[in-house]
Amino acid sequence: MTVSRVLNRRPNVDDRTRAIVLKTAKKLGYRPNQIAQSLALNRTFTIGVVVPEISHSFFPEAIRGIEEVTYKAGYHLILTHSAETAERERDAIQMLESKRVDGILLSAAQDVQDDTIYRQLMKVGVPLVFFDRCVRGIGASCVSIDDEESARVITHHIIAHGYQRIGHLAGPLHLSVGRERLNGFKRALEESGMHCDESLILESGFQETGGYAAMMKLLDLPESRRPRAVVAINDPAAYGAIKAVLDRGLSVPGDVAVVGFSDDIRAPLMPVPLTTMRQPAYELGKAAAERLLAVVKGSVTSAEDVIVKTSLVLRSSCGCWDDGTYNPPGSLL
Amino acid sequence: MTVSRVLNRRPNVDDRTRAIVLKTAKKLGYRPNQIAQSLALNRTFTIGVVVPEISHSFFPEAIRGIEEVTYKAGYHLILTHSAETAERERDAIQMLESKRVDGILLSAAQDVQDDTIYRQLMKVGVPLVFFDRCVRGIGASCVSIDDEESARVITHHIIAHGYQRIGHLAGPLHLSVGRERLNGFKRALEESGMHCDESLILESGFQETGGYAAMMKLLDLPESRRPRAVVAINDPAAYGAIKAVLDRGLSVPGDVAVVGFSDDIRAPLMPVPLTTMRQPAYELGKAAAERLLAVVKGSVTSAEDVIVKTSLVLRSSCGCWDDGTYNPPGSLL
DNA sequence: TTGTACGCGTTATCAA
DNA sequence: TTGATAACGCGTACAA
Numbered sequence: 001m002t003v004s005r006v007l008n009r010r011p012n013v014d015d016r017t018r019a020i021v022l023k024t025a026k027k028l029g030y031r032p033n034q035i036a037q038s039l040a041l042n043r044t045f046t047i048g049v050v051v052p053e054i055s056h057s058f059f060p061e062a063i064r065g066i067e068e069v070t071y072k073a074g075y076h077l078i079l080t081h082s083a084e085t086a087e088r089e090r091d092a093i094q095m096l097e098s099k100r101v102d103g104i105l106l107s108a109a110q111d112v113q114d115d116t117i118y119r120q121l122m123k124v125g126v127p128l129v130f131f132d133r134c135v136r137g138i139g140a141s142c143v144s145i146d147d148e149e150s151a152r153v154i155t156h157h158i159i160a161h162g163y164q165r166i167g168h169l170a171g172p173l174h175l176s177v178g179r180e181r182l183n184g185f186k187r188a189l190e191e192s193g194m195h196c197d198e199s200l201i202l203e204s205g206f207q208e209t210g211g212y213a214a215m216m217k218l219l220d221l222p223e224s225r226r227p228r229a230v231v232a233i234n235d236p237a238a239y240g241a242i243k244a245v246l247d248r249g250l251s252v253p254g255d256v257a258v259v260g261f262s263d264d265i266r267a268p269l270m271p272v273p274l275t276t277m278r279q280p281a282y283e284l285g286k287a288a289a290e291r292l293l294a295v296v297k298g299s300v301t302s303a304e305d306v307i308v309k310t311s312l313v314l315r316s317s318c319g320c321w322d323d324g325t326y327n328p329p330g331s332l333l
Numbered sequence: 334m335t336v337s338r339v340l341n342r343r344p345n346v347d348d349r350t351r352a353i354v355l356k357t358a359k360k361l362g363y364r365p366n367q368i369a370q371s372l373a374l375n376r377t378f379t380i381g382v383v384v385p386e387i388s389h390s391f392f393p394e395a396i397r398g399i400e401e402v403t404y405k406a407g408y409h410l411i412l413t414h415s416a417e418t419a420e421r422e423r424d425a426i427q428m429l430e431s432k433r434v435d436g437i438l439l440s441a442a443q444d445v446q447d448d449t450i451y452r453q454l455m456k457v458g459v460p461l462v463f464f465d466r467c468v469r470g471i472g473a474s475c476v477s478i479d480d481e482e483s484a485r486v487i488t489h490h491i492i493a494h495g496y497q498r499i500g501h502l503a504g505p506l507h508l509s510v511g512r513e514r515l516n517g518f519k520r521a522l523e524e525s526g527m528h529c530d531e532s533l534i535l536e537s538g539f540q541e542t543g544g545y546a547a548m549m550k551l552l553d554l555p556e557s558r559r560p561r562a563v564v565a566i567n568d569p570a571a572y573g574a575i576k577a578v579l580d581r582g583l584s585v586p587g588d589v590a591v592v593g594f595s596d597d598i599r600a601p602l603m604p605v606p607l608t609t610m611r612q613p614a615y616e617l618g619k620a621a622a623e624r625l626l627a628v629v630k631g632s633v634t635s636a637e638d639v640i641v642k643t644s645l646v647l648r649s650s651c652g653c654w655d656d657g658t659y660n661p662p663g664s665l666l
Numbered sequence: 667t668t669g670t671a672c673g674c675g676t677t678a679t680c681a682a
Numbered sequence: 683t684t685g686a687t688a689a690c691g692c693g694t695a696c697a698a
Contacts, residue, residue, distance in 0.1 A: 001668075001669060001692095001693085001694095002667085002668060002669075003671080004691095004693065005667095005668090006694085012667060012668090013667070013668085014667060014668085017667080017668085029453075029456075029457065029697070031427075031430050031431055031457075031693050032431055032692085033433060033683045033693090034428075034431040034432045034433070034692095035368060035371045035372050035377065035432065035433050035688070035690085035691080035692090036372055036674090036691035036692040036693090037369045037691080037692055037693080038674095038692090039366075039368050039369055039372050039673095039674050039675070039676090039690090039691080039692070040673080040674055040691080040692045041674085041692085041693070042674070044368065046411075046432075054392050054393050054396055054397050054400070055393045055397050057390070057393075057598075059393075060387050060388045060390075060392075060393045061388050062412065063387055063412075064387050064388050067387070067412075067414045068412075071414075071421075074412070076411055076428055076432065077411065077412050077413070078409055078410065078411050078412070079396075079400075079410050079411070079412035080400075080409070080410070081397065081400050083692065088404075094364075095363055095367075095409055098364055098367040099364055099367045099368065099379075099409065100366060100367065100368050112698090118364075124362065124364075207347060211515075211683085230448075242463065263392070264413070265598070266598065266602055267601065269599055269602035269603065270602065297520075334676095334677080334678095334684075334686080335683085335684060335685075337676070337677060338683095338684090341677090343685090345683060346684085347683060347684085350683080350684085365675090365676085366674090366675050366676070367676095368674090368675075368676090369674070369675030369676040369677090369690090370675080370676055371676090371690095372674090372675080372676070372677095372689095372691070372692090373675080373676045373677045373678085373689080373690055374676080374677070374688070374690085511688060537670080648696045649687070
């Protein structure tokens, strides 16, 4: 017991005994057993993180932000990877629960269809904060960009340049990110009094291959109905789209302008540098971790959305270098 | 106790009691407490991973490989990030030890100077396997590419194209990766009967900024002594070098040829696509994880190096498209 | 200031 | 097949 007091720097220990304990501990190579601590304290000082795809460039950045915050607060990270499948995500969540993590940061997998697993977590009382890919309405906080507003801004940018027939490579519509960006896209069209041609909206998913396939379909349309510009759900999808356009022997932005979402590391290096909405992954990770730690510590109880600001990064894929200062009316960003 | 037997699928339980237990467990929303399990079993089914820099593209890929193997084996990952500093690496190792992970996979931070911390780990008996950035001679297995041989191969490739005055942007020489690639570089020169000009060998570190600074110094040399080709320690350093050359108004490979090491995601997208030795990060991660699990399970006791094969990826930065089939005498790769 | 008894949730061991 | 008891290593509460 006295040993415990010394190691936890409690005040009421005689300096002499303290010295003896420390010396013997060092001599024996003593290492506190955090497993036993956790069992006694019912806390693990560990945060579980679930990402859909760790090799996505956005997520490593976000994880770094998370790590930065949790490290300083004395917490550790258990990292899991759902490989975009609901099944592995479930596995991960259950393991994290078994390991009694103090909280979970989660970005939903692409093919997640129902939210019962999240609801269970909330019911059991495991602090849960979503980041980037959120599931709303279950009482968990969500840290992300303002997807609808951001999509609205970049679409307005495209519109302002005079493009007609604008298409959208949408994300999975059962995820908020997919729905909200679609909403922002549509709202921009409406606000500009433009017709929204539903045949130019295709679900592409988050990957390059999906973007390629969806863009190919759009290019199969007769030229009069083919989109003159495309807003992609994210950068990888935009890469696929660019590739599709080039593979058809067409040019970006000459024949089809393409814009993305993320500003991932490859965006400026594309054959046609990509115009995109920059999502500050690192800051988003930090904000998510801070939010979760607040919930863990009990200083925050209500669910609340934290919005991280995006910014429009202009490159050549939209063909609008000239109007870089344009902002849609009443932009929040 | 009977409950424990049921949940662990032990055979000697009456089917009737088993059913009752399972039903009640579900009704109560029972979740096994792995913390208590770990305390009792003295195993955590958790592997600690220490990487120097998670946003490096090589490491997320490697982590994915690690995750793939450990996930299937029922192990979890605690991920830590040393931010290339010895201090944070030490912290990470100690925390992992406190958390009683079953083993540690580690890639050494750039500024690690001594290996006492690793030796301690070995002495205490924590299974330890290095990957990519190894520390040898302390009895831990090491999974990496054959750095010396790989550097030799790519240098021979450069030499075969007829370049004279070849420089090297070296990694930290207190890390095996730095020393070995330098050795391979020198050996290729020797084997070709070329003089090794020490003034063309500069330590650049692993980052783009270091590569840029080192290359700038080389470009400050009078043109007659300036290197005609440069072998960089890795791709980011090569990116910096390319940028430096272009910033000086010179061309790659026209004035200076540049080759890298990694084949990271940006390599084909550079203003001058980068010739590089491909390091299969995913496979390397898998191999490292497999090796560690073997050590954990006790089926392997001796330290042994596992070599993952590299391959030469030819792009335009070396100016040698034509001789893609060239291989130095006696190449292992 | 120091030490004792107990509990955290699980498994191993041995007895019923 | 089932159950009782001890043990894992620590912290809390309280007594000495």
